[in-house]
Amino acid sequence: xxxxxxxGSGLILGIALVASTxxxxxxxxxxxxxxxxxxxxxxxxxxxxxxxxxxxxxxxxGRHHQAFVNNLNTAAASDPSLNQPVEALLARASSLxxxxxxxxxxxxxxxxxxxxxxxxxxxxxxxxxxxxxxEADFGSMDAFKTQxxxxxxxxxxxxxxxxxxxxxxxxxxxxxxxDNPLMDTVEQRxxxxxGVDVWEHAYYLKYQNRRADYLAAWWNVVNWNTVNGLxxxxxx
Numbered sequence: 414x415x416x417x418x419x420x421g422s423g424l425i426l427g428i429a430l431v432a433s434t435x436x437x438x439x440x441x442x443x444x445x446x447x448x449x450x451x452x453x454x455x456x457x458x459x460x461x462x463x464x465x466x467x468x469x470x471x472x473x474x475g476r477h478h479q480a481f482v483n484n485l486n487t488a489a490a491s492d493p494s495l496n497q498p499v500e501a502l503l504a505r506a507s508s509l510x511x512x513x514x515x516x517x518x519x520x521x522x523x524x525x526x527x528x529x530x531x532x533x534x535x536x537x538x539x540x541x542x543x544x545x546x547x548e549a550d551f552g553s554m555d556a557f558k559t560q561x562x563x564x565x566x567x568x569x570x571x572x573x574x575x576x577x578x579x580x581x582x583x584x585x586x587x588x589x590x591x592d593n594p595l596m597d598t599v600e601q602r603x604x605x606x607x608g609v610d611v612w613e614h615a616y617y618l619k620y621q622n623r624r625a626d627y628l629a630a631w632w633n634v635v636n637w638n639t640v641n642g643l644x645x646x647x648x649x
Contacts (some may be wrong), residue, residue, distance in 0.1 A: 447486025448496045451479050452524050460532040464630040466619045474527065477614055481519035481591075488513050499524075506596040514598075518591035522573060526610055531636035540641040546648070550583040560585050561609075562628050571612040576640075578647035579603030604647035607640050 454474055459467040488510075489495040495502065495513065502509065502517040509517070530536070539547065544554065551557040557576075564587040565574035572589040579594075579601060586594060586601045594603045609631060616627035 445483055445486045445490065447489050449482045449485045449489070449499065449520060451482045452527065454527055456532055461530060461634045464533070464634045465530075465616075469614075469616065469618045472618075473610075473615060474523070478520070478523040481516045481523065484512070484516040485520055488516070500595060503593065503595040504597060506592075506598050514596070515591050518593055518596065521595070522591055522593050522608065522610065525605060526608055528639050529607055529636050530631075530634045531638070533633055536634065536636040537638040537641070539637050540644070542648075543637075543641055543644045546583055546644070557585075558632065561607075562625070565609055565611050565628055566625055568611050573611060574609050575603075575605050576607040577601070577603030577605055578644065604643070606643045606647065607635065 451474075454470070458470040458474070461470065485495070485499075499517050499521045502513070503521060506514045506517070539554070547554055547557050551560060561574060561576060564585050568574060568587045568589070570589065572587060573591075573593065574587045575585065575594055577584050577586055577594045580603075583606075584601065584603060586599075586603070588594065588596075588599055592599055593608070594601065594605050596602070609628065611624060611628075613622075616624065620627040620630075
């Protein structure tokens with residue numbers, strides 16, 4: 414039984430490595446022109462090591478996020494009504510085709526996700542105002558992280574966990590797939606302040622199925638400077 418277990422783990426890891434190699438070898442086509450563009454990473458692809466490995470960042474940004482942008486531009490080419498800021502699309506997600514909703518959500522989610530991380534030592538700390546609000550709404554920073562991690566690990570399948578500003582207070586929520594709190598389809602809407610991607614492509618090459626380990630490392634690269642600014646904007 415032990416041999417079978419080890420063989421299964423090795424096979425899974427081998428498949429993942431082969432898949433990543435195959436993705437890297439795929440020929441790159443010219444992205445379709447359109448109103449949506451892939452934002453550059455605000456740091457080098459290896460800048461979040463060791464929390465997030467370089468190859469994951471390259472594939473996640475250059476392949477997954479680029480695909481959302483390409484798909485949105487293809488859709489906009491046949492439907493000019495989609496040629497508007499992505500936030501406007503999210504606000505009317507319920508009226509959009511599922512494919513457009515998924516790609517608009519994926520584009521927005523990843524665009525903010527990159528800015529919500531920074532190399533170790535460069536992300537700052539929660540501002541006094543944000544820390545006071547966290548303590549008021551969750552009891553303590555540790556309690557907040559525990560609840561946030563629970564939302565992230567408890568998301569069945571793929572999705573996101575979020576810290577949002579809604580109804581004059583902070584709240585933690587989780588969304589499936591590429592949905593987010595700006596959409597008119599989610600249970601709890603609000604202004605996203607912090608989000609973490611818990612799709613397996615965000616962590617599998619380094620952490621395999623150990624989502625909790627990925628989250629523990631991810632806190633080391635949270636960009637509180639960005640979170641502070643979003644909180645100040647949303648709460649003012």
